[in-house]
Amino acid sequence: MRAVMRLNPEDRSKMGGRIVAGGQDVTRMSRRRLNRFRGAEAAMIFQEPLLALDPVYTIGMQIVETIRVHERISRADAWARALDLFERVQIPSPERRLNAYPHELSGGMRQRAMIALALACWPQLLLADEPTTALDASVQIQVLLLLRQLQRDLGLSIIFVTHDIGAAVEVADRIAVMYAGRIVEEASARDLINTPRHPYTIGLLKSRTHDAMVKEHKLDTIPGAPPDLANLPEGCAFAPRCYLAQDACRRGVPDLQQLEGGRTVRCRRIDRTAPELRSAAAQ
Amino acid sequence: MSDATPLMTVKGLTKHFPIKGGMLGRTVSRVHAVDGISFDVLRDETLGVVGESGCGKSTTARLLMHLIAPDAGEIIFDGRRVGSRDMTMASYRSQVQMVFQDSYSSLNPRLTIQDSVAFGPQVHGVRRRDALQRTHDLLDRVGLDPARFAARYPHELSGGQLQRVNIARALAVRPRLIILDEAVSALDKSVEAQVLNLLADLKKEFGLAYVFISHDLNVVRYISDRVLVMYLGRVAELGRAEDVYAAPQHPYSAALLSSMPTGDPDRRVEKAALQGDPPNPIDLPGGCRFHTRCPLVGTMCRGTEPELARIARDHDVACHARIPGSGHRPESKERAA
Numbered sequence: 001m002r003a004v005m006r007l008n009p010e011d012r013s014k015m016g017g018r019i020v021a022g023g024q025d026v027t028r029m030s031r032r033r034l035n036r037f038r039g040a041e042a043a044m045i046f047q048e049p050l051l052a053l054d055p056v057y058t059i060g061m062q063i064v065e066t067i068r069v070h071e072r073i074s075r076a077d078a079w080a081r082a083l084d085l086f087e088r089v090q091i092p093s094p095e096r097r098l099n100a101y102p103h104e105l106s107g108g109m110r111q112r113a114m115i116a117l118a119l120a121c122w123p124q125l126l127l128a129d130e131p132t133t134a135l136d137a138s139v140q141i142q143v144l145l146l147l148r149q150l151q152r153d154l155g156l157s158i159i160f161v162t163h164d165i166g167a168a169v170e171v172a173d174r175i176a177v178m179y180a181g182r183i184v185e186e187a188s189a190r191d192l193i194n195t196p197r198h199p200y201t202i203g204l205l206k207s208r209t210h211d212a213m214v215k216e217h218k219l220d221t222i223p224g225a226p227p228d229l230a231n232l233p234e235g236c237a238f239a240p241r242c243y244l245a246q247d248a249c250r251r252g253v254p255d256l257q258q259l260e261g262g263r264t265v266r267c268r269r270i271d272r273t274a275p276e277l278r279s280a281a282a283q
Numbered sequence: 284m285s286d287a288t289p290l291m292t293v294k295g296l297t298k299h300f301p302i303k304g305g306m307l308g309r310t311v312s313r314v315h316a317v318d319g320i321s322f323d324v325l326r327d328e329t330l331g332v333v334g335e336s337g338c339g340k341s342t343t344a345r346l347l348m349h350l351i352a353p354d355a356g357e358i359i360f361d362g363r364r365v366g367s368r369d370m371t372m373a374s375y376r377s378q379v380q381m382v383f384q385d386s387y388s389s390l391n392p393r394l395t396i397q398d399s400v401a402f403g404p405q406v407h408g409v410r411r412r413d414a415l416q417r418t419h420d421l422l423d424r425v426g427l428d429p430a431r432f433a434a435r436y437p438h439e440l441s442g443g444q445l446q447r448v449n450i451a452r453a454l455a456v457r458p459r460l461i462i463l464d465e466a467v468s469a470l471d472k473s474v475e476a477q478v479l480n481l482l483a484d485l486k487k488e489f490g491l492a493y494v495f496i497s498h499d500l501n502v503v504r505y506i507s508d509r510v511l512v513m514y515l516g517r518v519a520e521l522g523r524a525e526d527v528y529a530a531p532q533h534p535y536s537a538a539l540l541s542s543m544p545t546g547d548p549d550r551r552v553e554k555a556a557l558q559g560d561p562p563n564p565i566d567l568p569g570g571c572r573f574h575t576r577c578p579l580v581g582t583m584c585r586g587t588e589p590e591l592a593r594i595a596r597d598h599d600v601a602c603h604a605r606i607p608g609s610g611h612r613p614e615s616k617e618r619a620a
Contacts, residue, residue, distance in 0.1 A: 092559075106560040107336075136335035137500065138557040141542040145555055163472065166544030170551055189548040207476035215505060215524075218480050222473040225441050241473075 001129050001161055005044055006034060021125060040070045042125040043118035047133050049110035053102040059113045060098030066120045085116040088153070089146060108139035112146065119150070126151075128160045132167055144170045165204065169193060177201045180227050180237035182253070187263035195275045197265045199242045202273065236268070244269040288362055289323035290460060290492050291347075291379075296320050296356035298342055302565065314564050316342040318516035319356070321591070324460065329486070329493040331507030331524065333500060333539070335561050339516040340496045344464040347494065348381050361459075377407050380453035384465035386445035390437040396422070396448050397433035403456040414455070421451040424488075425481060443474035450481070454489065462494045467502065479506060500543050504528050509597070512536045515564055515572040518591050522598035532600040535573050571603065579604040581611045 002008050004019055006026060019026040022041060029037060046052040054062055063082040067073060073081075079098075086094035089112040102110055111131060118126060128147065132140040148171055151158050160171050168175050169189055176186040177198065185198040196202045203222040224241040227233060233240055235250040242249065246269070254268045267273070297319050304311035317339040324330050334340050345351045347358065349365070349372060360378065363370035380403075383389040390399050400421060401414040409417070419429040425447040437445060446466065453461050463482070467475045479502065486493060497503050503510060503524070510527045512520040512535065520533040531537040538556035545552060557576050562568060568575050574584040583603055591601045603611035 108560045136561065137498065137539055137542045138335060138555070139560055141544070141552055142555040142558070144544070145552070164544070166546045169546055169548050170544045193546070193548055204472060207473060218483070219476040219505075221476040221480060223477075225443055225474055226471055 001044070001127050001159065004127060004159075005038060005042065036070070039066060039123065040121040041123055042127060043121070043123040044127040044129065045111075045114050045118045045131050047130040049107075049114040050102060052114055053110065053117070055102055058099050058101055059105075059117070063098075063117050063120050066117060070121045081120070082116070085119055086113075088119070088150065089113070089116045091116070107135055108142060111135060111139075111143055115143075115146070115150070119154070122154070124155075124157060126156050126158045128158060130162055131160075133162065133164070140167065141170070147171055165193075177204070180232055181229060182237065182266060183256075183264075184238065184266045185264070188261070191261055191263055197259065197263070197270050197273045198238075198267050199244050199269070199273060200238050203241075203243075236266075242269075244272050290326045290361060291324040292321075292359040293323070293347070294321050294357050294359070296343070296346055296358070297354045298339075298346055298351065299354055312565050315516045315567055316564060317346060317353075320513075320516070320518050321356075322511055322518060322521055324492055324494060325509075327486075327490060327492055328508040329495050329506055331503035331510040332494060332496040332513060333498065333503050333510060334513035334519075335498065335539075337515075337561060337564055338513040339564075340498075340513055341464055342516075343513070344381065344462050344494070344496055347462055348379065349375070350381075373407070377403075377456045378458050379460045379462065380456060380458040381462040381464065382446070382449045382453050382466040384469050386442055386449055386469065387437055389449055390445065390452075392437050395434050395436055396427075396440070397429070399437075400448065400452045400455050403452060407456055417455060418451070421454050422448075424454075424485070425451045426477075427451070441474075443470050443478065446470060446478055447481070450478075450485070454485065457489075458491070460492045460494065462496070464496045465498070466495075468497060468499065475502070482506065500540065512539065515561065515567060517572060518599075518601060519573070520598075520600050520602075521591070522595075522600075526595075526598055532594060532598065532605050533573075533602045534577050534579050534604070538576075538578075571601075573602075579611075579613050581613050583609070583611055 003015060004026065015027060021037070026037065053059065060079065060082050063085065064075060064078040067078040067081060082098055083094055086098060091097050091109060091112050097105065097109070105113060132143050135143060144167060147158060150156060158171070160168065162168050172189045174186065175189050175192045176183045177200065178184065179200050185192065185196065185201050192201065193205065196205055203220070206220040207222065222241050227237055235252055236254050239245040239249040249268055254266050256264045256266050257270060258264055296317055298317040300314040300316055301310040302312045302314065303309065320343065332340050332343065346353050358365040360370055360375055365375050366372060397415060397418050400418040401411070404414040404417060405411060419433060422429045422432060427444060427447055440448065467478050470478060482493070485491060495503065495506055507524045509522065510524045511518055512527070512533060514535050520527060520531065520536045527536060528540065531540055541556040559576065562575060570585040570587055571589055574580045577584065581603065589601045589603045589606065591599045592606045594600050594605055603609045604613065
């Protein structure tokens with residue numbers, strides 16, 4: 001996520017590969033081009049709005065500043081757009097709230113204000129890093145529904161990062177599952193939930209879904225703990241915890257395999273994870 | 284003492300935190316963190332406590348442990364009032380233990396794992412040799428090989444391992460009730476499931492009761508026999524987990540449960556049940572605390588605070604709309620009439 005925005009300090013991180021957004025390679029952008037890219041083409045929202053917003057300026061001032069950095073527009077017009085944005089993110093009494101400082105708003109309201117700030121220059125890509133994790137259940141669902149609606153209304157593309165599969169299912173068309181720094185499975189939300197193929201996805205869903213949490217029944221668990229990223233096991237990073245691992249899995253990272261329906265899986269044992277086989281094994 | 288008496292009875296427990304202001308540091312207002320809650324914890328049961336942040340879950344946990352002193356109310360443990368001569372604080376604390384959310388900061392970084400776990404029993408008069416023996420047995424029981432882990436320090440362990448240590452430490456004084464305050468919330472999902480299984484096993488093996496506090500409604504349903512729903516320092520609903528989850532009676536419980544993501548891409552949530560955030564526990568609305576967000580609000584809800592009342596077997600609700608003969612009529616109907 002931070003790599004997409006090139007937020008990682010360049011002298012302390014090594015970056016390889018390419019990031020192409022709107023036909024342009026982000027990794028090769030100049031400083032100036034990057035400043036245009038951030039905000040006007042891609043914007044980001046964070047888990048903790050109180051840290052992401054500036055505490056000494058009102059939210060309205062922060063939105064106006066953002067717009068005027070990117071566009072030649074009068075202060076009054078920028079303010080009018082800020083008001084429009086606040087209405088879009090459904091903040092009640094928006095005029096009054098624009099003049100509020102971040103600490104004066106409630107948690108859900110701050111999260112909406114940060115979304116409004118991110119959308120200030122109508123980006124096409126919104127990166128959302130655990131935006132609902134710190135919120136209460138009743139507020140979380142409001143923000144998820146808001147993101148869904150904004151995505152439709154503005155034709156946004158959203159990358160939504162979360163550890164909560166339930167939240168991902170609420171907003172996502174496609175879901176990519178990551179393990180130890182690699183995408184191990186990618187599919188439409190429906191396919192991923194109904195017929196997961198990577199053993200890690202299978203384990204994750206088994207320990208979480210409603211059907212799995214039946215009283216008095218033991219939860220199916222994935223043994224062990226996530227690996228240390230500084231000290232990854234050779235081969236497939238999931239092999240030490242995998243119920244299907246063979247010797248071959250411990251030699252070399254498995255390739256990404258293409259499956260029907262445009263899905264991909266990074267696993268050597270998918271011949272053993274087809275849904276028919278798994279239900280047969282369970283019986 | 285017969286088995287029918289509750290292990291713990293909480294009556295009218297109240298804690299307000301004063302907010303000081305002005306030049307003289309006078310109390311200008313109060314945070315009504317916990318406002319007169321009463322409930323039982325039965326023997327061998329897991330009581331789940333759910334609610335949103337700021338509703339007083341954690342304050343309740345700390346009051347139960349007597350880590351903070353209540354402003355009013357009493358706790359009766361095993362038929363004896365806590366703090367009386369029959370149930371001194373020392374004897375109470377050896378029977379009730381707590382596990383916190385942050386597994387690392389709840390351990391002393393300068394003590395080895397075995398010293399941390401053996402500390403409690405030694406305070407309660409167990410000889411060091413016996414305490415260490417007990418510690419090794421317990422570490423083994425929670426899935427940590429004593430030969431590998433006993434002499435290590437907290438920073439050398441992962442979050443899941445540390446939480447196992449905290450559970451072993453809670454067990455070391457042989458308690459009968461453990462209060463788990465968001466004890467699995469900070470763990471990775473895959474590790475969380477392992478710890479939940481461990482808690483279920485230990486409960487059976489040692490005949491424990493749990494008060495399980497969490498904001499994760501799925502986990503609470505899985506682990507709890509009964510569920511207590513809190514809203515702004517009060518008990519909104521208390522009942523058997525399957526009843527509350529299948530047919531929540533308080534409109535707040537109903538809204539909270541319908542806010543849970545379904546996890547099913549074909550049945551996404553279409554409408555948020557509640558608008559806005561929970562009100563601030565400093566300036567509480569008058570009458571029923573939920574009336575500002577309630578779909579069933581009636582005139583009486585603005586004036587009178589509902590008391591917790593039994594509406595079915597093992598099912599208590601604090602809502603005028605659910606209490607027969609309360610005189611409640613929803614405003615939507617009043618306007619139509």
